[in-house]
Each structure stands twice: as structure tokens, then as C-alpha cells.
Amino acid sequence: MKRKNLKIIAVIPARYKASRFPGKLMKDLEGKTVIRRTYEAAVNTRLFDEVFVVTDSDIIFKEIEYFSGKVIKSKKNHECGSDRIAEAIQSMEVDIVVNVQGDEPFIDKKCLNAVLQVFQGEDAAQIDLASLMKPLYKKEDIENPNNVKVIVNQNNYALYFSRLPIPYVRDASVDHTYYQHIGIYAFRKKALLDFYQLPMRSLEASEKIECIRYLEYGKNIKMVLTDESSIGIDTPEDLENARMLLRNATT
Template sequence: MPNIIAVIPARYASTRFPGKPLADILGKPMIRWVYENAMSSKLVNKVFVATDDERIFDIVKNFGGNAIITPKEIQTGTDRIAYAVRDLDADIIVNIQGDEPLISGEMIDSAIEPFLNENDIDISTLAVKINDVENLFNPNVVKVILNKDNFALYFSRSPIPFCRDAQTNEEWLKTGIHYKHIGIYVYRKDSLLKFVDLKRSKLEEAEKLEQLRALENGMKIKVVLIDKDTIGVDTPEDLEKVIRILKQNKLQNNG
């Protein structure tokens, strides 16, 4: 079995939601929810938080987690992860967003599994079928289209593919070919280090989606389709949605 390391990038500074990783969710900081869910993966050997902030570092250490301090000038989560793992003994790196408290061990394992069976993959990720018009046309929901072998052809903030013959928005959904990208990435370690050394690409700059840099440079991204969606926390309103879901889950589990 390959040595699989999960890394959670976490910044304190955020334009829309400062201090987001430490936001309280039912008595625990969000970063702890993400960390513990990552620990529930059956395939991950070790979990780290990569952060530029001593407050996040201390919180993680206090609940018994592993944390690595990274320079504040690092711009992206992927660059932060690459910095953290350069000297770690690992074959496969899992990038788990620090604002995904609903991510599950099962989802993480689904994203990892292609690397256990296929050799021609640089990166893998997850997607879920879009079933509502709001998500399809929301630019904050990233869409992905796939080839016949479920490799990514393109990611976009626009609804893709364009359904020329659809008369209504609802008819777009009936085609069954629209997928929401879920932002977990799995890399071979050498693919991750190669990726962060590439120059930012034109498509990446246009869409503000760094995975397009990988596609423009010929890297292969396998997309695993799953049935369960998740919610990333970008705003305090998103946090309230997550808290409602977790409260409901707790009631169902106790009921």
C-alpha cells in the first residue's frame, strides 16, 4: 500500500470570513471537524494541518493533531500543502479544504481509490450530479465535464456543457450531464510538486480555478462521481447551514 498523507490548508485571514478555521460548530472549531473527518478515512495514514497562523497551530496541537507552520506569503492552499510535504515521506497527498466540515472519510477514500487501481493518473477529485437550477447557474458552484473514462475535460464557473436545444433551465437538468465539482484533490507527490512549479495559466486566470493549470499542461484528472453533496463554508451564512445539518444529523443518530 502507498503511504498516504492528508493535508488541510488553513489560513486565518479571509476577506469574507476572518478566522474561519476557528469558527465554532457545536462546541468545536471548524478545523477540528475537518481534521477528525479526515482521520476517519480508512486509507489515509496521517493527517496534518498546514497553517500560517499560530492560533490555528495551537488549537490543532491542543486537540492532539499534527500541524505545520508555513510562510504567510504563500498565496494558495495547494502551494501551502506542497511546502508542507516536500520533506515528508509520502507517495500520495490528499488536499482537504479546511472549510469543508461535512467532508466524510468515505468521500476521502472514494477520491483516493483510483490511485490504487490505475497508473496513468496525476490527480483525482470528486463530483456530484447537479439536480437544481440554482447550483447550475451559480458561479460560486464549480462545474466539471468528463470524457467517457471520467477524466476531466474542463472546469468552469459557467454551466457546462451549454444545452443549445433546451427551452427552459429545467430542461438543462434533464440531460443528466451537469456535475458539481467537490474541492478535494488527491495527487501523486511528484505530480503535486510538478504542478506548483508550473506558471499560472490563461484559463486559470480567466476562471480563477487553479485546476485548469493542470489540464492546460496535460495533466490527467480523474473524477469520481459520488451521490452525496457537501457544503464549503465561505460565509457566516454557510456556517449556519452546516450547523443546521449537523444538528439534524445528531438528532437522527440519537433518535
């Protein structure tokens, strides 16, 4: 990607105590921990000037130090990844911050590059943050509350996010495509720091979707269309599938 003198970093927020799968980031994934696989995958994209892990866990901190990765210890307890990242980058000289999920070791360079490209476009000055969306076609996927849906305007700026199917289809003859929000974010530093200082409002609290806070305070979120699916590790079954994927890739 050709840059206009932008400093771009990736930050991986990493909690040890995940509610659905505690300690998942430290699980073995074919000879390396999940968090190490994710860190190295981010570095290997060569899209970032620097890559950091930010964590409140001594276990994860020591793991990143062990293989000479860059790691920052959180000073406060945080409700979400954006807050954890914002605290870490406050004093950094940086333009764009990409949030890389610690439990997604199969980072798609094409998707990351597509998100970063919007900051080189004609409307770049209007964009506070960018993220990804992909079409949903199956009824069960559309109705699944774990799949966050997004609606956009004609220029692909987000209007709203919800765990419910939006919009509600009153007229079945209307041909509408539903879109799932894929949780890769690229923030301008100011937008991220603003988020950190602003209190949660009722819509975000109700849906438990942090990017709603940006919309509630007037930030512009540019959505980028993709057909790619993220591969996350949320359960022991996901971990075993990831192991199989890596084995197949090396045979």
C-alpha cells in the same frame, strides 16, 4: 480500502483571513473549533497514515498544537491551497496526498474512499490526481458561477472546468447532464510538486480555478461520480446550520 503499498496522507490547508468569513476556522462549533472538528473528522476516517494541518496563522498553529494535532507552519505566502500543501510535503516520503478543506468538518468517508480507490484501478498509472463530481439538475445551480462545472471524456478524465455552464446547449433536444466539481483532491506527490513549480497561465487566471493549471500542463485528472454534497462553512449562516446539524446528531 486495500492498498498497494501506498503511503496516503491528508493535508488541511488553513488560512485565518478568509475573505467572506474571516476567522471562520476558529469559530466555535459545539464546543470545538471548526478546524479541530475537521482535523478530527479526517483522522476518524482511518483512511490516512497521517493527517496534518498546514497554516500561515499563529492562531491556528497554536490551536492544533493545543490538542496535540500535527501542524506545519508555512514558510512562504501562497495564492492557493495546493501551493501551501506542496511546500509542506516536499521532503516527505509519501505517495498520495489528499487535500481536505478546513471549512468542511463533516467529511464523507465514502467520498474520500471512492477518490482513493482510483489509484488501485487498471488505469492508475495514468492518473496524476483524482477528484469528485456530482450531477446538477436545477437551472439556478447550473448557472451559478460559484458552482464549478466539469466536462469529462468517456473514461471520466476531466477535459475542462468552468464557472459557466459547459457545454453550451445549442441543440435543446440533446440530453446532457451537467456536473459540479466537488473540491476534494487526491494528488500524486509528483503532480502536486509540478504544480508548485509551474506558473499560472491565462485560463486558470481567468476562471480562478486552480485545477485548470493541471490540465494546461497535460496532467490527467480522474473524476469520480458521487451523489453526495459537501457541507462547507463559508458564511455565519453556514456555521449556524452546522451547529444545528451537530445538535440534531447528538439528540
